[in-house]
Amino acid sequence: MTVHTLIRALPKAELHVHIEGTFEPELMFAIAGRNGVSIPYADVDAVRRAYDFHNLQSFLDIYYAAAAVLLHEQDFYDLTTAYFVRCREDNVVHTEIFFDPQTHTARGVPFETVINGITRARLEAQEKWGISSRLIMCFLRHLSEESAFETLAQAQPFRRHIDGIGLDSGELGNPPSKFERVFAQARAQGFPAVAHAGEEGPPEYVWEALDLLKVVRIDHGVRSEEDETLMQRLIAEQMPLTVCPLSNLKLKVVSDLSRHNLRRMLECGVLVTVNSDDPAYFGGYLNQNFIELADALDLNEADIRTLCKNSFKASFLNEEEKAKRYAEIDGIHV
Ligand code: ADE
Ligand code: ZN
Numbered sequence: 001m002t003v004h005t006l007i008r009a010l011p012k013a014e015l016h017v018h019i020e021g022t023f024e025p026e027l028m029f030a031i032a033g034r035n036g037v038s039i040p041y042a043d044v045d046a047v048r049r050a051y052d053f054h055n056l057q058s059f060l061d062i063y064y065a066a067a068a069v070l071l072h073e074q075d076f077y078d079l080t081t082a083y084f085v086r087c088r089e090d091n092v093v094h095t096e097i098f099f100d101p102q103t104h105t106a107r108g109v110p111f112e113t114v115i116n117g118i119t120r121a122r123l124e125a126q127e128k129w130g131i132s133s134r135l136i137m138c139f140l141r142h143l144s145e146e147s148a149f150e151t152l153a154q155a156q157p158f159r160r161h162i163d164g165i166g167l168d169s170g171e172l173g174n175p176p177s178k179f180e181r182v183f184a185q186a187r188a189q190g191f192p193a194v195a196h197a198g199e200e201g202p203p204e205y206v207w208e209a210l211d212l213l214k215v216v217r218i219d220h221g222v223r224s225e226e227d228e229t230l231m232q233r234l235i236a237e238q239m240p241l242t243v244c245p246l247s248n249l250k251l252k253v254v255s256d257l258s259r260h261n262l263r264r265m266l267e268c269g270v271l272v273t274v275n276s277d278d279p280a281y282f283g284g285y286l287n288q289n290f291i292e293l294a295d296a297l298d299l300n301e302a303d304i305r306t307l308c309k310n311s312f313k314a315s316f317l318n319e320e321e322k323a324k325r326y327a328e329i330d331g332i333h334v
Helices: 002-009 025-035 044-049 056-067 073-089 101-105 111-129 145-161 176-188 203-211 222-226 228-237 245-250 262-267 286-297 301-313 319-331
Strands: 012-018 092-099 132-140 164-168 194-197 217-220 241-243 272-274
Touching: 002 286, 002 301, 012 217, 012 241, 012 272, 012 286, 012 301, 025 044, 025 073, 056 101, 073 092, 073 111, 092 111, 092 164, 101 111, 101 132, 101 145, 111 132, 111 145, 132 145, 145 176, 164 176, 176 194, 176 203, 194 203, 203 217, 203 222, 203 228, 217 222, 222 228, 222 241, 222 262, 241 262, 245 286, 262 272, 262 286, 262 301, 272 286, 272 301, 286 301, 301 319
Parallel strands: 012 092, 092 132, 132 164, 164 194, 194 217, 217 241, 241 272
Antiparallel strands: none
């Protein structure tokens, strides 16, 4: 099918992927074994069977438990390198990766262990495979403002390796307003901000992310459609939404991919992008998200080209790098 071939052939950027969410069960067992940590499942199939989520929190409980296996710099390097291998297979030429330092520092793993492992893998991927990347530090919104401030302080010696800040974890009951002051401080230090909003949370959280956190992208944002005034603003400002179709399906944000609103949003001029979120948990990396979405929504070749261009347009790349990618996309025919 031409659309599938085109999806595989086009260069893409990924703007919404949690490095902890790329932790495949095979690697989990390998790292647990060498670290002498036990996993409460018999084998990888048993782990995968446990990935039957009914909402965001039911996923987060397993996701945080699995991350507890990661202890050493080499573990974070191996995790990140395994993700870059998948990028290469999917023709993802640029990726902007989230990491959750608090998930690790709360267990006594030093901040520098996490960031050094991830950074080494990023440099190598750029050198060996020409895959460019950025790193976005997320604050866990179920934790306190104080803990977020502490994390921002811990990040200071590593500022050259961090390209932005984000906000993730359980959305309901943890509005963006809780982190207004931390985001103000981080922005004053020069970090651009993004935030998860409007995944399970209401459109009001998207307004708060825009007005209080002053984000340059909204992660997910699919519930924005419930508020027509918000939609008009997103379109007018060309505010990117980093949408994650298989995540939305697995976490029951949508009941069926054919009911996903990405196509409607694309058609009314919202700058939407396609992303994998936590591919090891949700059944597929970037191309799989594109393919299943294209099949469910009957996306055509022009839609796929627009989505791939949007991925670069919404990225932290400079205008020259973006223009090069648009031209490349226009020049590929299958
Ligand atoms: N952390 C990892 N994946 C997430 C998601 N989809 N929403 C909120 N926090 C997350
Ligand atoms: Zn996410």
